[in-house]
Amino acid sequence: xxxxxxxxxxxxxxxxxxxxxxxxxxxxxxxxxxxxxxxxxxxxxxxxxxxxxxxxxxxxxxxxxxxxxxxxxxxxxxxxxxxxxxxxxxxxxxxxxxxxxxxxxxxxxxxxxxxxxxxxxxxxxxxxxxxxxxxxxxxxxxxxxxxxxxxxxxxxxxxxxxxxxxxxxxxxxxxxxxxxxxxxxxxxxxxxxxxxxxxxxxxxxxxxxxxxxxxxxxxxxxxxxxxxxxxxxxxxxxxxxxxxxxxxxxxxxxxxxxxxxxxxxxxxxxxxxxxxxxxxxxxxxxxxxxxxxxxxxxxxxxxxxxxxxxxxxxxxxxxxxxxxxxxxxxxxxxxxxxxxxxxxxxxxxxxxxxxxxxxxxxxxxxxxxxxxxxxxxxxxxxxxxxxxxxxxxxxxxxxxxxxxxxxxxxxxxxxxxxxxxxxxxxxxxxxxxxxxxxxxxxxxxxxxxxxxxxxxx
Amino acid sequence: xxxxxxxxxxxxxxxxxxxxxxxxxxxxxxxxxxxxxxxxxxxxxxxxxxxxxxxxxxxxxxxxxxxxxxxxxxxxxxxxxxxxxxxxxxxxxxxxxxxxxxxxxxxxxxxxxxxxxxxxxxxxxxxxxxxxxxxxxxxxxxxxxxxxxxxxxxxxxxxxxxxxxxxxxxxxxxxxxxxxxxxxxxxxxxxxxxxxxxxxxxxxxxxxxxxxxxxxxxxxxxxxxxxxxxxxxxxxxxxxxxxxxxxxxxxxxxxxxxxxxxxxxxxxxxxxxxxxxxxxxxxxxxxxxxxxxxxxxxxxxxxxxxx
Numbered sequence: 001x002x003x004x005x006x007x008x009x010x011x012x013x014x015x016x017x018x019x020x021x022x023x024x025x026x027x028x029x030x031x032x033x034x035x036x037x038x039x040x041x042x043x044x045x046x047x048x049x050x051x052x053x054x055x056x057x058x059x060x061x062x063x064x065x066x067x068x069x070x071x072x073x074x075x076x077x078x079x080x081x082x083x084x085x086x087x088x089x090x091x092x093x094x095x096x097x098x099x100x101x102x103x104x105x106x107x108x109x110x111x112x113x114x115x116x117x118x119x120x121x122x123x124x125x126x127x128x129x130x131x132x133x134x135x136x137x138x139x140x141x142x143x144x145x146x147x148x149x150x151x152x153x154x155x156x157x158x159x160x161x162x163x164x165x166x167x168x169x170x171x172x173x174x175x176x177x178x179x180x181x182x183x184x185x186x187x188x189x190x191x192x193x194x195x196x197x198x199x200x201x202x203x204x205x206x207x208x209x210x211x212x213x214x215x216x217x218x219x220x221x222x223x224x225x226x227x228x229x230x231x232x233x234x235x236x237x238x239x240x241x242x243x244x245x246x247x248x249x250x251x252x253x254x255x256x257x258x259x260x261x262x263x264x265x266x267x268x269x270x271x272x273x274x275x276x277x278x279x280x281x282x283x284x285x286x287x288x289x290x291x292x293x294x295x296x297x298x299x300x301x302x303x304x305x306x307x308x309x310x311x312x313x314x315x316x317x318x319x320x321x322x323x324x325x326x327x328x329x330x331x332x333x334x335x336x337x338x339x340x341x342x343x344x345x346x347x348x349x350x351x352x353x354x355x356x357x358x359x360x361x362x363x364x365x366x367x368x369x370x371x372x373x374x375x376x377x378x379x380x381x382x383x384x385x386x387x388x389x390x391x392x393x394x395x396x397x398x399x400x401x402x403x404x405x406x407x408x409x410x411x412x413x414x415x416x417x418x419x420x421x422x423x424x425x426x427x428x429x430x431x432x433x434x435x436x437x438x439x440x441x442x443x444x445x446x447x448x449x450x451x452x453x454x455x456x457x
Numbered sequence: 458x459x460x461x462x463x464x465x466x467x468x469x470x471x472x473x474x475x476x477x478x479x480x481x482x483x484x485x486x487x488x489x490x491x492x493x494x495x496x497x498x499x500x501x502x503x504x505x506x507x508x509x510x511x512x513x514x515x516x517x518x519x520x521x522x523x524x525x526x527x528x529x530x531x532x533x534x535x536x537x538x539x540x541x542x543x544x545x546x547x548x549x550x551x552x553x554x555x556x557x558x559x560x561x562x563x564x565x566x567x568x569x570x571x572x573x574x575x576x577x578x579x580x581x582x583x584x585x586x587x588x589x590x591x592x593x594x595x596x597x598x599x600x601x602x603x604x605x606x607x608x609x610x611x612x613x614x615x616x617x618x619x620x621x622x623x624x625x626x627x628x629x630x631x632x633x634x635x636x637x638x639x640x641x642x643x644x645x646x647x648x649x650x651x652x653x654x655x656x657x658x659x660x661x662x663x664x665x666x667x668x669x670x671x672x673x674x675x676x677x678x679x680x681x682x683x684x685x686x687x688x689x690x691x692x693x694x695x696x697x698x699x700x701x702x703x704x705x706x707x708x709x710x711x712x713x714x715x716x717x718x719x720x721x722x723x724x725x726x727x728x729x730x731x732x733x734x735x736x737x738x739x740x741x742x743x744x745x746x747x748x749x750x751x752x753x754x755x756x757x758x759x760x761x762x763x764x
Contacts, residue, residue: 091727091728092727094727094728094730095726095727095728095730098514098517098730099517102514102515102516102517103517120514120730124514124515125515126515224707224708224710224711225708225709225710225711225712225713226708226710273601273602274601274602274617274619275600275601275602275617275619275620275621275622276622277619277622277711278619278621278622278707278710278711280708283600286603287602292602420728420729420730421729421731424724424728424729428536428712428713431710431711431712432712432713434711435624435710435711435712435714437624437712
């Protein structure tokens with residue numbers, strides 16, 4: 001009996017050791033031997049007999065739509081380029097991009113990059129500089145100067161242009177006109193200041209059906225700890241003339257302006273629905289679509305689902321206003337968020353890959369995407385043209401003014417190879433202030449010190 | 458032919474048979490060994506290598522030897538230490554609750570009552586729901602504005618509860634969700650163990666006039682102790698990997714209140730690309746987990762030997 005027990009224990013020990021070992025598997029990565037550069041001939045654009053195949057690593061939020069709708073449209077212009085768009089979760093994109101870029105036998109030719117990622121990949125040397133390395137394959141009529149400077153700057157780094165804007169976005173203010181009217185307040189204008197907005201917020205917490213219980217609140221935004229939360233605070237800071245860093249990348253946000261901006265984010269929780277401290281992206285959007293909040297600070301691309309798409313919203317374009325976020329001492333505010341497309345330096349078919357990006361970011365491609373996929377253009381000429389759908393007209397106006405404001409105030413996330421790490425520290429500390437674990441001042445002091453330490457490494 | 462001349466031949470033949478036997482045994486074992494080395498040992502050793510190296514993102518491979526630097530960075534990282542504490546709190550709350558509930562429910566399910574087969578089958582459903590899905594479902598149900606639980610409690614005049622917005626409540630919510638998912642597993646093991654207990658011992662206790670409590674305390678629990686210990690170890694190994702439910706509900710918040718160590722290491726590695734430090738963190742967690750597992754196994758063996 002005892003022998004059998006011992007054997008059983010040994011078996012269990014083996015199982016336990018095996019289980020623990022499996023735990024370590026989560027951190028496994030494969031080694032790479034360094035990437036190879038693009039072939040000099042670019043791999044061509046394919047022929048009827050011999051198609052060129054390219055693969056794009058894309059964020060899962062829009063990869064499927066692109067594959068099903070955008071690729072067939074592209075193939076009308078380039079019938080011999082077969083495009084596969086692989087859906088990749090947001091959290092894995094950067095790491096997978098680096099892995100592919102350094103691989104001697106890469107699986108992907110292109111990648112979609114979120115706003116802060118270009119410096120890291122460009123610094124690692126895995127992206128093609130489209131203005132120099134790919135100049136030979138650039139169409140003569142491809143108009144670089146037509147891009148708004150803010151979205152194009154998203155994929156610039158160290159005098160190189162490593163991408164082009166494919167899906168442009170901005171943090172903007174959506175508002176419910178009916179709830180403003182019920183509260184007896186004038187509709188917001190781009191001249192509305194943060195101080196005025198904070199004064200109005202208590203009045204936007206209302207009992208709209210007269211049953212004695214509050215059923216509508218003033219505001220929704222991302223409060224939960226995560227990379228989407230710090231941009232709101234940063235936008236308020238930027239609107240008052242503050243910046244995250246100086247030219248030498250020394251933190252400059254642990255100031256009175258920074259503390260006041262963070263306190264604004266903390267104070268707004270008081271006028272938000274119950275449970276709002278856990279709001280990420282979807283929760284405040286849902287509340288807005290159900291007519292539960294009067295103002296929503298979110299990415300402009302949410303407008304269609306908030307005001308147009310009857311399947312998911314109770315509101316119509318007539319009820320929903322869109323504009324830049326309230327103004328500080330330096331004017332209105334916005335925050336840039338661009339998905340750019342980039343070509344891997346080790347792609348076997350950089351010419352075809354760049355052809356896809358050129359088409360997507362051309363005026364023709366932008367107009368098609370805007371009308372059919374609801375994504376926003378980055379070109380001045382596209383934003384100045386008459387949109388395919390009437391509801392896009394006020395959106396185009398808000399986006400254009402947002403780009404201007406963002407460019408003036410450099411309202412975007414840190415431009416550094418350590419951008420993600422910086423953003424993570426800011427997310428931790430601003431979240432601690434939102435949760436009341438620290439004062440806004442303590443949180444920003446800690447964030448500044450942690451970031452200094454990070455950048456000195 | 459003499460007997461003496463036959464001896465070396467026989468011995469050679471016997472030795473040949475032994476060698477053949479050993480070779481055939483190893484031949485059967487080689488695929489398993491190769492698989493284990495490829496799937497378990499290589500990743501583990503590679504993680505170990507990265508943890509003692511600088512990681513070059515340009516080649517996506519470990520480069521120069523960093524000594525214990527990454528371990529010093531990991532142990533000096535306040536947020537990493539906090540995530541270990543958070544994980545500890547979660548384990549201390551969740552494991553005893555799940556074991557007690559699991560064995561309690563199994564005890565009830567083992568009693569004879571109408572419909573227990575259906576209940577037993579229904580009980581297994583949470584076990585097959587993906588953790589991310591169960592996290593998402595519970596997040597919707599507990600939503601202070603739209604959630605069905607908020608609505609139900611409202612019928613009794615209870616104000617909306619911010620389940621995931623308060624540090625304490627968020628941890629409790631995570632424990633509740635994980636308990637909902639994991640208790641059926643404990644019930645399954647406990648029910649099987651209870652069915653396997655020898656009936657004659659209980660009959661003897663009954664003849665001796667032992668009541669329900671005395672039977673439970675003096676017979677059922679001591680006989681179940683090794684199974685309880687083994688179940689605890691299996692649940693411990695599962696619970697220490699907590700990740701999906703947290704990602705789907707709190708994403709580590711509010712603040713750092715539910716930032717369990719796996720989530721923290723994952724972020725360090727795959728979002729911040731700090732592969733060296735995160736590998737060191739993973740090895741530290743691995744060592745802690747192994748030490749505690751051996752302590753639990755030792756305790757479990759002691760319990761078995763006592764019987």
